[in-house]
Amino acid sequence: MRITTWMKATALSISTLLSTSVLADDPLKVGFVYVGPVGDHGWSYEHDQGRIAMKQHYGDQIETTYVENVAEGADAERVITQLAKSGHDLIFTTSFGFMNPTIKAAKRFPQVKFEHATGYKRSKNVSTYTLRTYEGRYVSGVAAAMATKTNTIGYIASFPIPEVIRDINAVFLGAKSVNPEVKIKIVWVNTWYDPGKESDAANALMDQGVDIILQHTDSPAPLIAAEKRGVMGIGQASDMSHFAPKSHMFSVRNVWGPHYIRSAEKVVNKDWQPEDFWGGFQDDILQIVSINPSLPQELQAAIKATQAKIKSGEFHPFTGPLLDNTGKEVVAAGYTLNDTELASINWYVEGIDATIPN
Structure with missing residues (x-):
């Protein structure tokens, strides 16, 4: 992955923040929901590579969980709800068909931040993000x-x-x-x-x-x-x-790590706000x-x-x-x-x- 000036600056700001953060005793819990297996060598694989990049960036200051092979629909709502119930602070739902289940879960868990990939529905605690594929x-x-x-x-x-x-x-x-x-x-x-x-x-x-x-x-x-x-x-x-x-x-290639690191930083800084993020060639998130x-x-x-x-x-x-x-x-x-x-x-x-x- 290309290390940009933005990523270096982000790494420094996050490292400084986390060194004095309560996260040293209480790791940020981040969940991921995948529509396919992490071994699909495509979409879900690269989302998981982004999760791994986030984990490597934060080390013990963060705890990540993923659930793979989640069907779009009722099964997705059940999985998302379970992640929210189990104390996750930030949940990424990574397929278009997870949109409505994400919105439903977000209404029930307003204290949790949700980010949904490729959809268009947002709320006070739901962002959307996608690539300019x-x-x-x-x-x-x-x-x-x-x-x-x-x-x-x-x-x-x-x-x-x-x-x-x-x-x-x-x-x-x-x-x-x-x-x-x-x-x-x-x-x-x-x-x-x-x-x-x-x-x-x-x-x-x-x-x-x-x-x-x-x-x-x-x-x-x-x-x-x-x-x-x-x-x-x-x-x-x-x-x-x-x-x-x-x-x-x-x-x-889809490179999700920079976005995941950026979103976690915003949650830690308490300045996370719902947005519609698009990444592409310009920021090397698409390559x-x-x-x-x-x-x-x-x-x-x-x-x-x-x-x-x-x-x-x-x-x-x-x-x-x-x-x-x-x-x-x-x-x-x-x-x-x-x-x-x-x-x-x-x-x-x-x-x-x-x-x-x-």
Whole structure:
């Protein structure tokens, strides 16, 4: 993980604070709720890496607990409630489907601070936090469209929620920016983590002529399937390069540690307030990692240049004019969608020949 000036300053301020804090005798208790296993090598894995970074940063001054493989819905509410009951001061719930269970638990435990990943509902003791994954998806679209030989790229989608729809759009916008002939095929698997389903989806896409695989699911199964058939792919959430050394183009990695350290510091300082936090390339919470050295130099340069333009703020993927795939203008010329609008996208951009499932 890159150590930024902000992180060094944060480390110093937290260390100074905790050396004189009551936490020396009464550790801050922080809980995490994961939708998948910590060994998914994707989304939940990286959240747990963030938890570990927090623990390493604080040492004995903090106590962390995690519960993995928690189903979205009633089971999530039960787990979140149990963490709140057992004295946790701060609870992170890390999947979109945990949103309503988090809000319900927060009403019952107003003394506990909650942070929910990728949702949009907040309250006096509930924050939301997410990543600008669309930035990485746009870069992925550029790379996929430059690498494809069939002009057909494939996307394995989890659930038809705004986050996933937004990222499909970002991939296609990036792809069309360098290859007007490119097409995208989408398979919905209705799961975040199911290696069998993910592998089947990858094979189904490759059977339809797809030669670049992208995914919004959490296991490396699609990349492994691509490696077996000599097709290229892009890793999701964590560095997946070791699962498919020939087929792996690069991974878009989520780095949650800085946010978790920052949130804990605010609880300790008693200045935690509900917020809607978005992290991206600009603060290195979203990263392009392990670019395959076998890729053509022109492609490697395009990946880096596109990331740099987004990171600097020179370019935003959702700046108009943009039409949806029915021809309706959804983003006016010169206008850039704000975070609230980005969090509620429910349309496909022009050129995607598909409909969004109910």
